[in-house]
Amino acid sequence: MEATTEIFYAKRMLLKAKYMIIAAIILALSCNAMAQSTDNSIHFWKLNSISGEARIDAHYRQQKQIYSSISENLQSSFVSGGLLLKTNSSIIHQNFLVVDLNAGYMPATSKDVYLVTPDLSEVITVKKLDFGALFFKQKPINIKFFGNFDESYSARENLTDIKSINKHWGTSLVYSNKFLPVTLEYHNRKWDEKEIESGRKYTLDQKLFNASASKSFTKYDRNEFRYTHDNNVNINQDLYRVDNTIDNIDFFSHLNLDSKQKFNLNTTVSNISQHGNINLKRFQASESFIGQLPKNFSVLGSYNYYKNQQETSNLQQHTINASLQNKLFQSLTSSLNSEYNNLNHSVYKEISSKNGFELNYSKKIPTGQLIISYKYDRFHQDFTAESSAISIVSETYTVTDNEIVLLRLPDINIATVVVKDYTGTLIYINGLDYILIQRDKYIEIKRIPGGLIPNKAIVLIDYTATQPGSYKYDANSHVINTNVYLLKNLLNAYYRFSTQDYTNLVSTEFVTLNYFTQNLVGCRVDFDFVYAGAEYENYKSSILPYRMMRYYLNFQRYFGKNKKLMLMLNGNLQNYTMLDKPEPEFQEYMDITGKALYNLFGQTSLNVDLMYRKQRGNGIDLDLLTSRTEITSTMNRLNLTLGVELYKRTYIGEILNFKGAYIKIIRSF
Secondary structure, three states: OHHHHHHHHHHHHHHHHHHHHHHHHHHHHHHHHHHHHOOOOOEEEEEEEEEEEEEEEEEEEEEEEEEOOEEEEEEEEEEEEEEEEEEEEEEEOOOOEEEEEEEEEOOEEEOOOOOOOOOOOOOEEEEEEEEEEEEOOOOOEEEEEEEEEEEEEEEEOOOEEEEEEEEEEEEEEEEOOOOOOEEEEEEEEEEEEEEOOOOOEEEEEEEEEEEEEEEOOOOOEEEEEEEEEEEEEEEOHHHOEEEEEEEEEEEEEEEEOOOOOOEEEEEEEEEEEEEEOOOEEEEEEEEEEEEEEOOOEEEEEEEEEEEEEEOOOEEEEEEEEEEEEEEEOOOEEEEEEEEEEEEEEOOEEEEEEEEEEEEEEEEEEOOEEEEEEEEEEEEEEEEEEOOEEEEEEEEEEEEOOOOOOEOOOOOEOHHHOEEEOOOOOOEOOEOOOEEEEEEOOEEEEEEOOOOOOOOOEEEEEEEEEEEOOOEEEEEEEEEEEEEEEEOOOOEEEEEEEEEEEEEEEEOOOOOOOOOEEEEEEEEEEEOOOEEEEEEEEEEEEOOOOEEEEEEEEEEEEEEOHHHOEEEEEEEEEEEEEEOOOOOOEEEEEEEEEEEEEEEEEOOEEEEEEEEEEEEEOOOOOEEEEEEEEEEEEEEOOEEEEEEEEEEEEEEOOEEEEEEEEEEEEEEEO
């Protein structure tokens, strides 16, 4: 009985979609004829263009999921059909009002409770409505009103299925002129996101006003002013509400001090005032100078002032950088570098300086090139404070899967760590978006695949750390890099040696200093269509010692006449052995992606995609295999796709196996 009902609904959906396609084609032909018969003069309403697509999607799926000793089996069919339309019209005249209206509706019938296939990387739009009205298109002043609504399903890293409802509307005014071009914008956005499997919700309610203006007083300068007023409310898991109002003023200036642009001055001023759950005031100003001097000398200098005021702490910082560079012939480049930093915090004071030099030598050798560089820095640190806990706010980190990221200070209270996105408004959840691993006195942060933190994302981290009191020290670091290119760059061998030690220690008994020696050696072979390499790193450190081995391969080549066949294969294997504990700890990262594209005949092709990812380590165990095979064919504006897909995932004890087949018919007009 259930199968009969399912077939009945599927047939009804296909019949509806068929009628929608016929209606869309008739509408497109009639509207295009009407648009061609109307002239370009004054008119009440003119349809300039209409396009879109009508489509039918049908899927069959089998899925088995095992978690917490519970097994669940699903078999289902899924049929959807719908219409997407894009129209462009003008009212009275092309330069008076242009209207863009886009609409889409993709109803579906399904017996199961989920709508997204696990390995779906593209976005399925179920409902969509976009509207745009532009007044005075080719005039100095133009005004635009816009709005869009869409309900869609997507996947994050093939691990988390997401349902999103986005409502966005606003207006903009652009005044183009030679004296002072101005742009004003207002955005009102409401975004509801739900992770289907975990049930986690995220809501954003934002009202944003932007104003910008640019001005050049002479042909040697460019200046830009921006103002942003942002009122946003974020509601995360457990109904944790973050309500902030942020006013941001930015000024940028670039000035050429001479007609040949040998001397340049760049100015940046930024002021942020934030009120709400997080109250802060942040002011930053920087000035940089670049100059080209005679005898192949160049000079770089910069000054940066930073001030941050919060309810619990204040911070004020001055930073000065200077560099003098010289290029001797084409083979030797040298530079003298200096940096001074003065930081005053509510509970501590820090003065540091770094001075050093750098040499880069390049020499042609038979069939290749030799490159050698050496860098020396002497770092001085003077820290003054009472032995107490200090609060660090919005410290910047880049979180990358196959790299070790430690929080800067030792002796951190792990319960005080708060991780936010780069704007500081979205607070990530420990255990869902990231994990924290204790490394002796330090803390390592790792993102969780499928969470809200993208790979290689910049995050802001707050925490409280216990400081040992006043201390001083000097650090000496040496870095040597050697690269040898042979056989016209076919072979590249490289070696890196770096070391750091300390002198003039004052009251550093309770300070964790990183004495380290790093040796890294690698080799790469590079042909026209393939390159491969391997590298080994031995990092002996007083904080986090490890050994790392990495292998990588990239292959891409076309075969046959007219490049009928394309093959691509990428692979990366990276193994870490962490040596900071009595027993070694291992972390492994493996990524393999492959693609084959074969043109069968005409506009008919076979496409095979394969991806395998493996992670092993504390809290990040993952095995993920996805593959898809498709045959696509295009006849005039009719697109046909037949495909099968496979998805296998084991993630922190949860097992999911998925198989599916599908057909897609799309008629574009």
